[in-house]
Amino acid sequence: MKKRKLGRGVAVIGAGMTKFGMYKNKDSKDLFTEAFNETIASVDKGFDPNEIEALYLGNFSNDFFVHQAHWAPMISDLIGLSPKPATRTEGACASSALAFREGVFAIASGFYDIVLVGGVEDMSKVSTEEVAEGLALATVPYEGRVGFTFPGVFGVIATAYFAKYGASHRDLMNVTIKSHNNAPFNPKAQIPFTIRDMMNAKIERAKAKGRPAPQWKDEIEFLSDLSANPPVAWPMHLYDCCPISDGASCMILAAEEIAGNFTDKPLKVIGIGQGSGRGFHSAKSLTSFEATQNAAKEAYGMSGLKPEDIQFSEVHDCFSIAEIIHTEDLGFFKKGEGYKAVRDGLTRLDGPIPINTSGGLKSKGHPVGATGTSQLVEVWKQLRNEAGERQVKKKNLRIGAAHNLGGTGGTCTFTILERR
Amino acid sequence: MEKKIFSDIEYNKYLNKKKLMGSKCKKCGSLFTPPRPICIDCYGTDMEWVEMKGTGKLAAFTCISIGPPFMIEEGFDRKHPYCVGVVELDEGTKVDARIEGIDPARPETIKVGMPLAVKYLHRKKKGEKLTYLAFEPV
Ligand SMILES: [Zn+2]
Numbered sequence: 001m002k003k004r005k006l007g008r009g010v011a012v013i014g015a016g017m018t019k020f021g022m023y024k025n026k027d028s029k030d031l032f033t034e035a036f037n038e039t040i041a042s043v044d045k046g047f048d049p050n051e052i053e054a055l056y057l058g059n060f061s062n063d064f065f066v067h068q069a070h071w072a073p074m075i076s077d078l079i080g081l082s083p084k085p086a087t088r089t090e091g092a093c094a095s096s097a098l099a100f101r102e103g104v105f106a107i108a109s110g111f112y113d114i115v116l117v118g119g120v121e122d123m124s125k126v127s128t129e130e131v132a133e134g135l136a137l138a139t140v141p142y143e144g145r146v147g148f149t150f151p152g153v154f155g156v157i158a159t160a161y162f163a164k165y166g167a168s169h170r171d172l173m174n175v176t177i178k179s180h181n182n183a184p185f186n187p188k189a190q191i192p193f194t195i196r197d198m199m200n201a202k203i204e205r206a207k208a209k210g211r212p213a214p215q216w217k218d219e220i221e222f223l224s225d226l227s228a229n230p231p232v233a234w235p236m237h238l239y240d241c242c243p244i245s246d247g248a249s250c251m252i253l254a255a256e257e258i259a260g261n262f263t264d265k266p267l268k269v270i271g272i273g274q275g276s277g278r279g280f281h282s283a284k285s286l287t288s289f290e291a292t293q294n295a296a297k298e299a300y301g302m303s304g305l306k307p308e309d310i311q312f313s314e315v316h317d318c319f320s321i322a323e324i325i326h327t328e329d330l331g332f333f334k335k336g337e338g339y340k341a342v343r344d345g346l347t348r349l350d351g352p353i354p355i356n357t358s359g360g361l362k363s364k365g366h367p368v369g370a371t372g373t374s375q376l377v378e379v380w381k382q383l384r385n386e387a388g389e390r391q392v393k394k395k396n397l398r399i400g401a402a403h404n405l406g407g408t409g410g411t412c413t414f415t416i417l418e419r420r
Numbered sequence: 421m422e423k424k425i426f427s428d429i430e431y432n433k434y435l436n437k438k439k440l441m442g443s444k445c446k447k448c449g450s451l452f453t454p455p456r457p458i459c460i461d462c463y464g465t466d467m468e469w470v471e472m473k474g475t476g477k478l479a480a481f482t483c484i485s486i487g488p489p490f491m492i493e494e495g496f497d498r499k500h501p502y503c504v505g506v507v508e509l510d511e512g513t514k515v516d517a518r519i520e521g522i523d524p525a526r527p528e529t530i531k532v533g534m535p536l537a538v539k540y541l542h543r544k545k546k547g548e549k550l551t552y553l554a555f556e557p558v
Contacts, residue, residue, distance in 0.1 A: 155482025163532035234483040234527040280506045
């Protein structure tokens, strides 16, 4: 593959996000306002929003979820940017990673010096069935037609993986437990509890209501109990799936040569990759995401780095099996070894390659259009040593990455940031 | 000679007539299900319709408890899950399909690799006849 490069360097100089959650009383404008204000406040040497030259906004399906389309100019007006250009990017659950890419390209081309990129999604105002229907808009038509759902697509991938590599649902539970162990340390997480916290809360609730208290000896036993963890699309159970969320996230990008005017700790965009996928009918393998592999190839090629150079990464864990497969496709582990790596603790916060220090989509939440930049907000926090109790404690922490997946693998991105 | 374009609409019309069709590139011989108008192996555009035998094996599957509205209308719910999967046809290509003749409530009894044969599920939607591709154990 040709070595990719940017026309000029691009840096992140500010970042922010809302706490993810289900908000009855906040809509997309309210959420984006919060994320935007936090982003402006995050710029070390101060920032005048008037310096923003353009907006790139990721949004998947507010059209469906709240019956309102064309969000870029509305958000642009909200934050006082109009009449400067505003562009919406749509790549299903990778929509804001695409906004980030467009912003990078706009600056790298020399056309703009400073742009705002981000994403927003407002999903919780409709019923669970409607959310499922809305998300299924991003499945491949041949799949949707015979009754596939999003969890169903990942259920299929899981059975293919189990058959090929001998893993089982128990191995997926380790992913859930690991991600949730990081969540209590993330103040932006929608579900800031460990699996053990939630298990104990259920026992206490039963006792308080005078019912027989369930007897689970550990998290695995809890997650193996079908009454506590019912199947959604076997082998995907409730705790294999991320929640329904509302939220927003954003970042300010600047040309590298002026980044020092705003902060002494800019993060340089050193690798940026994207790929597109096909449906099952056309996929070369049911246990790999071709789009992720292509995104990784582009990003590693551009940065000159190898998987072992990545010190930690956010990885798109919309479903537990997805995290395992992506960590293999990104080269962190060999094919078929990802589930063993989780079991052996290699992806824990204190492991050699921490994955989803934020708690991941599973516990941080997944407002689809806002997820891509929110993953990069986590990389920003970690590389600036601002992640508090979930801080990755590695010597010379310099390089972090984020992998975002859209739909059922139709759009995947991989972005590598470096603290200079 | 067939004049039908290699589209999803024509593919679905064939399904209505209980025919599982693919397209074959006349230049390089690559076969595609569902049919493609452009060969993704050689970019050839001279394609022909080919009927599949309708047999294959289960490549992967899932048993869905929470389905979309049209499956709920068919009577599926948390207590009555349904099975969908990816079938690798004997000709070497893959299709997405409903899997019947197995017990979706006991997914541990369904095995990747099991041999399957095609059947067709006909439904009416807004007066229009729709056919869903399905497979069942041989
Ligand atoms: Zn060809």
